[in-house]
Amino acid sequence: MARSRSLHRLNHLAQIASVDRETLMPPGGAEARALALAELEQLMHARSTDLVIADQLKAAEQETLDDEARADLREMQRGYLLATALPAELVEAKGLAASRCEYEWRAQRQANDWAAYLPNFREVLRLSREEAARLSDALGVSPYDALLDGFEPGMRSAEVARVFGAMRAWLPALIARIREKQASETVIEPVGPFALDAQRALVREIAETLGFDFERGRLDESTHPFSGGVPEDVRMTTRFREHDFSVALFSTIHETGHSRYEQGSPRAWLGRPIGSWRSMGIHESQSLAFEMQLARSRGFLERLAPRLVHYFGAQPAFEPENWLRAATRVVAGKIRVDADEATYPCHVMLRFDIEHALVAGEMQAEDVPAAWDEGMCDLLGLDTRGDYRDGCMQDPHWAGGAFGYFPCYTLGALYAAQWFAAIRRTTPDLDARIAAGDDAPVFDWLSANIWSQASRWTTPELVQRASGEALNPEHFRRHLETRYLS
Amino acid sequence: MARSRSLHRLNHLAQIASVDRETLMPPGGAEARALALAELEQLMHARSTDLVIADQLKAAEQETLDDEARADLREMQRGYLLATALPAELVEAKGLAASRCEYEWRAQRQANDWAAYLPNFREVLRLSREEAARLSDALGVSPYDALLDGFEPGMRSAEVARVFGAMRAWLPALIARIREKQASETVIEPVGPFALDAQRALVREIAETLGFDFERGRLDESTHPFSGGVPEDVRMTTRFREHDFSVALFSTIHETGHSRYEQGSPRAWLGRPIGSWRSMGIHESQSLAFEMQLARSRGFLERLAPRLVHYFGAQPAFEPENWLRAATRVVAGKIRVDADEATYPCHVMLRFDIEHALVAGEMQAEDVPAAWDEGMCDLLGLDTRGDYRDGCMQDPHWAGGAFGYFPCYTLGALYAAQWFAAIRRTTPDLDARIAAGDDAPVFDWLSANIWSQASRWTTPELVQRASGEALNPEHFRRHLETRYLS
Structure with missing residues (x-):
């Protein structure tokens, strides 16, 4: 426990130095910062x-431990297993290859240059497969599952395939029905510019409304929004676009979800293994509960409309019914990070299929573009042939060797829908409460069932205890049908 | 050397976390940050x-080393001696006592409550004396000198007493002559408010003019201005007062001097013991070379006047001759940090006498107010009786157990005058060059003789090599006479 506490404190410094790097650090500091963090x-x-x-750990197994201490031990055992599974040379070689690939990818993507990217990517894939094989030996699961487990402990690809397979049967058709319905609607787009000072005031107000504790955290700016820092001092960021306030608005709401998960972790558990966030999927379920479930609900969007008028002045786009339609458009696009909540899972399912086959050795690096084109045509009806930039080269994840991460985005969306279904069971008038400005039922439920539980349970246990059932994609389906087709 | 490099990298994280604490950290993060840094x-x-x-270290002594490596060894030996001289319990006890005393001092000072402060101060003094005794054994110098050596390596109180004794013979009379001369001058004070955005733009321009490299550093805001970070990424701060732009202006100039010393350290020596700044006095000589020698020179102030008009609009106070007088007023005041360059050494000489006697056991904590009143009356003709707030309780140094620090401020002022005397020898038309906007002779000399030398030499060696003589307070005397009486 003393070792865990010490690592918790040292990690604090790594987190703050990383946040500083993304928000303040001048370019000349990069090399020294990288060496210091390494x-x-x-x-x-x-x-x-x-x-x-x-x-x-062996001795602790024999001790009489209370339930919480036993859960600490479970997390310690997992941490030790993962930390010792990989030889240092492999970690270093993969780190170097991934750094180079990701660094050069930035320019290669801009240049749509798949041929230049391929050799770097092939090396990252080779080392990631070796990493997966080693972790597979240590954990006793398949190579891909061993990588997935690093992001979503306890999740297996068979379970992901089951859930994604079910969604594939209904999601494309559901998207088509939504788009058909929306095709007949007129939407007036908000017209900028939107003064940055007004945007700053708006997002600060929204973060406060959503319960972000500014006494124990900050909202700053960075190129890519993130939530970092430590539970005692959470640092979230946003970015501002002068002609599109919704970028800052919804990214702040998203990051506030992540941040409240951190700020809501039990103080008494800080520095204990059970005091940490549970998994990437559960973390994403908090940001999406805020951004998609809560903030894009009719009641919340209707509350937002007069605040937009307050900060930016009246314009036809802010008429509540129009604003509601503008904030819930479903569009099949090539870019994952710009996708709405209905089409987003298609982007993830495609990536899951490809990365699963890559790690399993059933697909090679050079086969990715063809598989991508086929999947995008199949899932979203888009032709991406020849467009690597906005196709298979759009994300940094694979370049950085992060195979097994993508499913967490959609697992988060599914969990978030499942949480809201559970909240509606305990608070049947939830939508009326939200419309009236009372978001407390959401915060109270998430706090009691997710935030305060931290890593007390495994993910499947947490899901079962919180919602009364295992992961069930039907809640997400019903959510989409209710919001977009009723 | 590997150990030094590793410590250099870890110190990077401590520095950035400390800067973040002073500039951004929300109050709720304080406890976790303190634990992480500890x-x-x-x-x-x-x-x-x-x-x-x-x-x-013993083995290295026997090796064949080049001169630079031998200097590295010298610094390592000193570092090891100091790190091992104190038992951990004493370090911890003094740290706790100093933290408490300094924390409670903030309110006690405001309340002018010497009686409440005294017991805490007595305990800090007791532990500082014990610290001094231990360091004295390790270093083989007197207890006070052992503390002084921690801030100004190689400096001894006999040398300080010699220099301060010489100054005491002429400085009070010199101040009186300056004040008499200035009494007949009319000075129009600048009239605010001065828009904060304009102040920010002004200080940024000045920092750039003075060569601060924004690619390898930042200028931010904090309650008390400081220069921190690491040579690769220097973080300096300033503070803004709406009705007095000179606070931000001159504190930025001061910190830019500190920062250029750091930014000018040899890149090839980064992480080596010889690559570090030399001493507190030498560091302060850089900030004062910028703030006092350069920026309050006639030529520089005359260049500043039109920039003030540019940023704040024309007003009678910015007429160059008036602005020159306004920026070089000599006033005998109670507060050290507000003092001009002529009266500042009086504040330091008083503190040196008292802290020397305190550490030597020749004075007790309860004797401080009487000694203070007597010294202030003697040196500056001020009556401070009963005013602890702006008297002997005004500084945090002693409350925090930092005995031996104060002399460095005036050593810095003396060194700075000595550097400028040397610069004038190599560049006889220095003042014309500065007036014409060419500060390069100053930067070039400091870079060649101070910044690039880092800890290559001991302080006396550095002073001798840079200026051709040992520390000589006559340069400071001539500087004051030239600026204020000619």
Whole structure:
């Protein structure tokens, strides 16, 4: 426990230095910062893989432990297994290959240059497969599942395939029905510019409305919005576009969801293994509960409309019914990060199929573009042939060797829908409460069932305890049908 | 050398976390930040006191080393001696006592409550004396000198007493002559408010003019201006007062001097013991070279006047001759940090006498107010009786257990005058060059003689090599006479 506490404190410094790097650091500081963070990471890795830990964990197994301490032990065992599974040379080689690939990818993507990207990507894939094989040996699961487990502990690709397979049977048709319905609607787009000071005031007000605790956190700016820092001092960021306030607005709402999960973790557990966030999917379920379930609900959007008038002045686009339609448009586009909640899972399902086959060795790096084109045509009816830039080269994940991450986005969306179905069961008048400005039922339920539970349970246990059932994509289907087709 | 490099990298994280604490951190993050920094400090201390270092240093003594490597060894030996001289319990006890005393001092000072402050101060003094005794044993110098050496390596109180004693013979009379001369001058004070955006633009321009490299550093805001960060990424701060732009202006100039010293350290030496700044006095000589020697020179102030008009609009106070007088007023005041360059040394000489006697055991905590009143009356003709707030309780240094620090401020002022005397020898038309907007002779000399030398030499060696003589307060005397009486 002392070791966990010490690592928690050192991680605090790594987090703050990382946040500073993304928000303030001048370019000249990059090299020294990378070396400093690598030094700390190496030191923390050495402390996490000390051979004495194996004996301590074995001895702890024999002790009489209360339930919470046993859960601490479970997390420690998992952490030790993962930390010791990979030889240092492999970690270093993959880190270097991924850094190079991701760095060069930035320009290669802009240049739509798949041929230049391919050799770097092939090397990252080769090392990721080796990593997967080693982790597979340690965890006793398939190579892909071993990588997936790093982001979503306890989740297996068979379960993902089951859920995504079910969605594939109804989602494309559902999207078609939504788009048909929306085709007959007129939507007036908001007209900018929107003064940055007004945007700043708006997003600060929204973060406060959504319960972000500014005494224990900050809202700053960065190129890509994120939520970082530590539970005691959460740093979230947003970005501003002068002609599109919705970028700052919805990214702030999204990050506030992540941040409240962190700020809501039990103080008494800080520094304990059970005090940490549970998984990427559960984390994303918080940001999407805020951004998609709550903030794009009719009641919340209707509350937002007069605030837009307050900050930006009246215009036809802010008439509540129009604003509601503008904020819930469903469009089949090539870019994942710009996708609405209905089409987003298609982007993820495509990536899951490809990365699963890549890691399993059933697909090679050079086969990705063809598989991409086929999948996008199949799922969203889009022709991406020859467009690597906005096709298979659009994301940094694979370039950085993060295979197994993509499913978490859609798992988060599914969990979020499942949470809201549970909240509606305990608060049948939820929509009326939200429309009246009372979001407390949402915050109270998430706090009691998710935030306060941190890593007390495995993910499947957490899902079952919180919602009374295992992961069930039907809640997401009903959510889409209710919001977009009723 | 590997150990030094590792410590340099870990210190990077401590610096950035400290800067973040002073500039951005929300109040709720304070406790976790303190624990995280203490964890890292403890870890760095353990790495600095490893018993194997003693053997390595002994072995290195026998090696054939080039001059730079031998200087590295000199600094390592000093560092190891200091790191191992104090028992951990004493360090912890003094840290706790100083934290409490300094924390409670904030309110006690406001309340002018010496009686409440005294017991805390007595305990800090007791532990500082014990610290001094231990360091005295390790270094083989007197207890006060052992503390002084922590801030100004190689400096001894006998040398300080010699220099301050010489100044005491002429400075009070010189101040009186300056004040007499200035009494007949009319000065129009600038009239605010001065828009904060205009102040921000002004100080940014001045920092750029003075060569601050924004690619390797930032200028932010904090309650008390400071220069921190690391040479690769220097973070300096300023503060803004709506009705007095000179606070932001001159504090920025001051911190830019500190920052250029850091930014000018040799890149090839980064992470080596010789690559670090030399001493507090030398550091302060850079900030004062910028703030006092350069920026309050006639030529520089005359260049500033039209920039003030540019940013704040014309007003009678910005007429160059008036602005020159306004920026070089000499006033005998109670507060050290508000003092002009002529009276500042009086504040320091008083503190040196008292802290020297306190550490030597020749004065007790309860004797401080009487000694203060007597010294202030003697040196500046001010009656401070009963005014602890703006008297002996005005500084945080002693409350925080930092005995031996104060002399460095005036050593810095003396060194700065000595550097400018040397610059004038190589560049006889210096004042004309500055007036014409060419500050390069100053930057070039400081870079060649101070910044690029880092810790290559001991302080006396550095002073001798840079200026051709040992510390000589006559340069400061001539500087004051030239600026204020000619």
